[in-house]
Amino acid sequence: MRYRLLTLLLTAALLSGCSQGTADVPEPAETTNAQTTQAETTTEAFVPPPAEYETADNSAEILAAAQEQTEQMRQRFGEDIPAFEPAELVTIIENPDEMTYSGIFEQGIQYGQKSYTYIIRDSHGNDIGESLQPENEMVFNEAYVYDSDGHIIKDYILHDDNMTIVTDTYENGVLKHGMFEHLKLEDGELKPVWEYFYDEHGNLLETYRFKDGIKEVMNLMKNEYDENGQLVCAETFGDDTETDYLLWTTCYEYDEKDKLVLTEVYYNDYLTKSVQSEYFSFGSLHRETTEKYDENGELTDKNVIEYSYDDPDHVHQIVEYEQGKQTYKAIFKYKIIDNT
Secondary structure (H helix, E strand, O other), rough: HHHHHHHHHHHHHHHHOOOOOOOOOOOOEEOOOOOOOOOOOOOEEEOOOOHHOOOOOOHHHHHHHHHHHHHHHHHHHHHOOOOOOOOEEEEEEOOOOOOOOOOOOOOOOOOOOOOOEEEOOOOOOOEEEEEEEEEEEEEEEEEEEEOOOEEEEEEEEOOOOOEEEEEEEOOOOEEEEEEEEEEEEOEEEEEEEEEEOOOOOEEEEEEHHHHEEEEEEEEEEEEEEEOOOEEEEEEEEEEOOOOOOEEEEEEEEEOOOOOOOEEEEEEEOOOOEEEEEEEEEEOOEEEEEEEEEOOOOOOEEEEEEEEEEOOEEEEEEEEEOOOOOEEEEEEEEEEEOOOO
């Protein structure tokens, strides 16, 4: 469930690209690239948080646990890891209505066990911690080093007694090189995993993988961009033979506002998945419709995800539908942290 939630949040953030200057309330129902979906619902643009989903304020204990873990990171790996400085706490109530479904699949499956996830963000809006309740478990802690232009040049991620370190190198404000390294705390050995190279515009060009600390010669990914710098094609190659062979191809289409409206994924030569994205007139993601296909081009699954907001920059609610029936729901609440 947590992987799904983080994927949905990341998708909304990447596709929306909202700015602080879009506070004027638009016409709620207006969308672009409108499509008919299985979910016969209309998502209003701005929806106030419902009173029935009020939760206890656990922010003090959650922040204290995150700060303690960050200090442990600093003690073990050095003062290069930034101190814990939270700016916002996001509370996500997953499946708040504890809905139960049966008959959607061949066997009845119960959905909707109510759960809480807390995401901690820094002043740049990046996640620096996540906690699950009621277990009071810190899932991960993350710390960033920023340069004078606000670019992340070092990213430390502590997860399940393992440390991941991502280092990005900028030249004249343009991203040129990236290194993804993994450290097992049990043996303390830092090993490279991925290496990334970028063009003169900061677009990802090549990706190489390491095995047992040794860099493979094969480039595992090739990207193609249009004249506006938009990614239009991403090719992924197999890596279990001595020669490159094309495995996956992902194609992207954009509208006149440079918003991503269609993603198509091909395995070898056949279409396996398409994703249609629709937006509110203020630019935030409204609806995603995902269709999956078999080798014969037959539709095998259709999924609809709808987003609503309590302001242009904050997702208020995510609802997911399978075969026209609601199967997932998440409510979001935001709290500013005063560090003074």
